[in-house]
Amino acid sequence: MALSIGIGAAPLTGSATAAPLPTLPIGALKYTVDVNAGATPGYVYYSSGISAAALVPGVSKAVSGIPAATSANIVVDKAGREVWRYDPPAGQDVSNFRTQTYHGKRVLTWWQGETVGGHGSGADYIADEHGRVIEKLDAGGAPTDVHEFRLTPDGRALVTSYHKVDADLTAIGGPKNGTMYDAVASVVDVATKRVLMRWSAARHVPLTDATATDKLPGSDAYDPFHINSIALDPDGDLVISMRDTSTVYDVDIRTGAIKWRLGGKHSTFTLGRGVQFAFQHDAEFASSNTIRLFNNNSSGFETDGLSSVQWIRLDHATHRATLVRNQTHPDNLVAFAMGDAQPIPNGNTLVGWGMAPHISEFTPSGKMVYDARLPFGTYRAYPADWAPTH
Template sequence: MNVLSRRVRRAAVLSAVCIVLCAPSALSAPLLPSPPVAALAYTVTVNEPSGAPGYVYYSNGVSAAALVPGVAQALAPLPAVAAANIVLDKAGHEVWRYTPPPGQDVSNFRTQTYQGKRVLTWWQGSTVAGHGSGADYIADEHGNIIEKISAPGISGSDVHEFRLTEDGRALITSYEEVSADLTAIGGPKDAKMFDTVASVVDVASKRVLLRWSAAEHVPLTDSTEPGLLPGASTYDPFHMNSIALDPHGDLVISLRNTSTVYDVDIETGEINWQLGGKRSSFALEPGVEFAFQHDAEFADPTTLRLFDNNSSGRTTLGLSDVQWIRLDVDAGRASLLRKQVHPANLTAYAMGNAQTLPNGNTLVGWGSAAHISEFTPSGQLVYDAALPLGTYRAYLSEWAPSA
């Protein structure tokens, strides 16, 4: 197939994606999410000198469209969207790539630190019904795999989180299908649902230090999306998508389908507080509104930062943004410090993250909206790239892997 033919085919797929996403029956509100394809190739549109130096890390593949029926199947045959972990310089030139074995996806590709050394980490496996079944990998600076970790359970590690702590632990998500009585949310009495689990694992010994089940701690009635995922036969009332540590060493857990962020005692598993959703522990001051969020973590000891999707694909409430929320735990009040939207008014129905950079700027992966951007603290756009398919998360690192 020549270059022109490939471009025509990709353009046709982009049109098909738009049709699927923009069909009136696909949404319960008139607002529409942005399509998961933004360019035929990684295309840099803004690259100001005031941006942070470094290399862009992201994962390519069909998982960005996993929640939308028909889109993943339409995109899968195209070479431009083959599953891969990719590193580029900020001009958009590829400097490193990892391609998994045929039939496997990769996601959540980034640099981290393990045993005092800088490493590459990612998830690898199969993507089903909006989550993953596989394992987490740690590789050295050359891409040689040195550790493979799987969360306890039949399905292994999920795609959403693999975060290393300074003391050698890993924070890992996993999904398990369980029997459940769903009459409390209008479902059948004898049904199947996905429990979603946060595990804390000692990487060196593979010992599980904590296993926190959402089903054991969060009422089904807290779900803001009680329906089935598109194309699935199992309810997903919680949908965990990030785990981080709070300033005290406890867990910060984001559940997309309750539109809530939870602070969980890492020793007992008890919920210390919850932000947003139906039973917030905080009085929310003007501007603190988010839904179907991703990547909740502390930017400083009193400020929680999250990626507010504001859309589930079925329900779209407004534009996506990054929010910095000041938490006064003693007073039980949450106030908005700042909010960042994309100049193109993007709405990501899935995925997304934000990263604080050493120069104070913020890198934002716009998830299914298929952009990667960098903003100054005042909100100036200093870097922007359009992607051939959305990416779960994006990161900037000052170093790149070597051969």
């Protein structure tokens, strides 16, 4: 199946009879700031390049040789000036570049490796404030995936990995003797590299929960789950987002049992007015009872509406989910892959619009105070009040 709807077409604003089209995934020639009206001072961390655009037939070949297409970890100030950069070795991609805290010290972290069929095969890196690597992690002997590398205050890491397995795929229209990717969430002790917990989507989620079941371009395996974020809930259990089931799962970190589901085909919560998301990324708790997620609302093959950031309040007593806020972009962006939303201490939110190549900042009232265009988008964008030094 070709992604013809997103290439060479201008985005539409949508109507009662037609869903909007995915936004063209090629933006400015370089990082270009269009709006800077009271944005929070500081820096933006992101990864450049076209590793994610490999999902789009023809994009990688069309832009090969362009400097902006080269994968790199970059820090810019709010004026758009590049202040720090890491270029990986030839043949390697980098992604999910951010600041985190390890042993009480601020560090740089990222994923590095090869992008294959919509996921990554590589390792996760921790570097000091100058970019010197101090730790390198895998998933217990298996390569880690690009989608998540989150450090916890007690020295653990939450990482994703994809494993090819044989499976009967007739339930989703595939072959009886088929091959698919099992999406795995692991909790790793950084110091010892020991895997403390490993959660397999294939063991806990029925194939029939999938809302998108196509094989991705460049892959010979089905991808019915597509894990893309792991975070901790207020009780210390795992919050797992899976794009291809359009569901956020809360998973007991001790037993692996699913405690509840938000969205998808079997939501534990009744979804209130306006709580509608699909193919989402980056699900995290914004407060003790509120989930924040990046609602792609599009897979490229199917689009349900504009992309947005949603804040959803969960009432466990009544099993109801209520929309607190839905933040769209003034340009009516539709990101058919990637994307995130990160809190800023002053209450603002930095949004990376994924394959819709923008990074924006919004106030709690929804005012956009910052907007920049990128050449090819970025998996995630993170705010910080400091920049590394060489």
